[in-house]
Amino acid sequence: EKGNYRHFMQKEIFEQPTVVAQTLASYVHRADEVVALPQIDFDLSAIKRITIVACGTSYYAGLVAKYWFEQFARVPVDIDVASEFRYREPVLEDGGLALFISQSGETADTLAALRHCKEAGQTIGVVVNVPTSSMAREADLLLPTHAGPEIGVASTKAFTCQLAVLAALAAHLAVKKGRMDRAEEQEVVKHLLEAPACLNAALAHDDDIAAMAHLIAPARDVLYLGRGSDFPLAMEGALKLKEISYIHAEGYASGEMKHGPIALIDDKVPVIVLAPSGSLFEKTVSNMQEVSARGGQIVLISDKEGIEAAGEGCIATIEMPKVHPLIAPLVYAVPVQLLAYHVACAKGTDVDQPRNLAKSVTVE
Numbered sequence: 001e002k003g004n005y006r007h008f009m010q011k012e013i014f015e016q017p018t019v020v021a022q023t024l025a026s027y028v029h030r031a032d033e034v035v036a037l038p039q040i041d042f043d044l045s046a047i048k049r050i051t052i053v054a055c056g057t058s059y060y061a062g063l064v065a066k067y068w069f070e071q072f073a074r075v076p077v078d079i080d081v082a083s084e085f086r087y088r089e090p091v092l093e094d095g096g097l098a099l100f101i102s103q104s105g106e107t108a109d110t111l112a113a114l115r116h117c118k119e120a121g122q123t124i125g126v127v128v129n130v131p132t133s134s135m136a137r138e139a140d141l142l143l144p145t146h147a148g149p150e151i152g153v154a155s156t157k158a159f160t161c162q163l164a165v166l167a168a169l170a171a172h173l174a175v176k177k178g179r180m181d182r183a184e185e186q187e188v189v190k191h192l193l194e195a196p197a198c199l200n201a202a203l204a205h206d207d208d209i210a211a212m213a214h215l216i217a218p219a220r221d222v223l224y225l226g227r228g229s230d231f232p233l234a235m236e237g238a239l240k241l242k243e244i245s246y247i248h249a250e251g252y253a254s255g256e257m258k259h260g261p262i263a264l265i266d267d268k269v270p271v272i273v274l275a276p277s278g279s280l281f282e283k284t285v286s287n288m289q290e291v292s293a294r295g296g297q298i299v300l301i302s303d304k305e306g307i308e309a310a311g312e313g314c315i316a317t318i319e320m321p322k323v324h325p326l327i328a329p330l331v332y333a334v335p336v337q338l339l340a341y342h343v344a345c346a347k348g349t350d351v352d353q354p355r356n357l358a359k360s361v362t363v364e
């Protein structure tokens, strides 16, 4: 069922505009431009704190969502990888929403964390792609993603659909908390509905990305840099590359470079910079200059404005459409997925079944 695609991963990357639109269709009311969540039988406005728990790519979706919950709804968020969560003896006060994010809904560590939170009296929210999964069954608030079955071991379309659901939830919570008025909510919904077209525009650069894969394929180490809500995308990009191309990669907050990792930079280390133009751009450009000065080979992923301002001296640039900051994490997921995909193809690895990995991790 791969159709004209070589791999499931490739097919799933290209399905994103459709499945994100499908997911948004069940979370926003298009005509009124407001968020419409599934029936909830508890008072969301009473939520005092959110605890997010997930693994891998789903954890990175949670990291992006932390920015949104705090920025829009002003609700404090704690976030952990599931395998660490219970062992740090987290403080779980009354009035807390514990939110679990999982494609499969079966990841053992995440499920154990869910049960732990349930026992501690937290309200349990889950964002899952498999509606019949264990996590879905144990939720108080079930928020399904509508990505359809994801076959490739590397998660792609589930991630962007998780982001779509989480952005809608953050806006809804902000409204309930009296932090967002109707006009602002409509503004958020309008930008979310722009996502499918922007994802398509990002996918249109597939050939450019394929053509530059040979620049990354010989590398031993690759760094990914991002700021703000694009920082989790840098980590997601690094994870994708590690998983399927077996190249060591790290995602770093752009400003953290000079606190250590810059020591790794030489002319053999590609540095992938995710930097949409906007308020954080200038700061990231300074970090790029620090890398260039040490011979680092920069690949800049930005929009036209950003590439015009800072593309000179880069070994390659990947142009994204100009997008609202809210949807940048969804759109910038595409180039990092495609880059990992094409590098893996260049290296001839098994893209859909990378070594040592399972689609669903059901042991702790």
Ligand code: M6R
Pocket (backbone or CB within 6 Å): 055, 056, 057, 058, 101, 102, 103, 104, 105, 106, 107, 110, 153, 154, 155, 156, 239, 240, 243, 357, 359, 360, 361
């Ligand atoms: O099914 P889940 O979302 O709970 O899975 C979590 C991770 O195992 C998963 O995201 C993993 O990191 C992927 N292979 C990433 O591409």
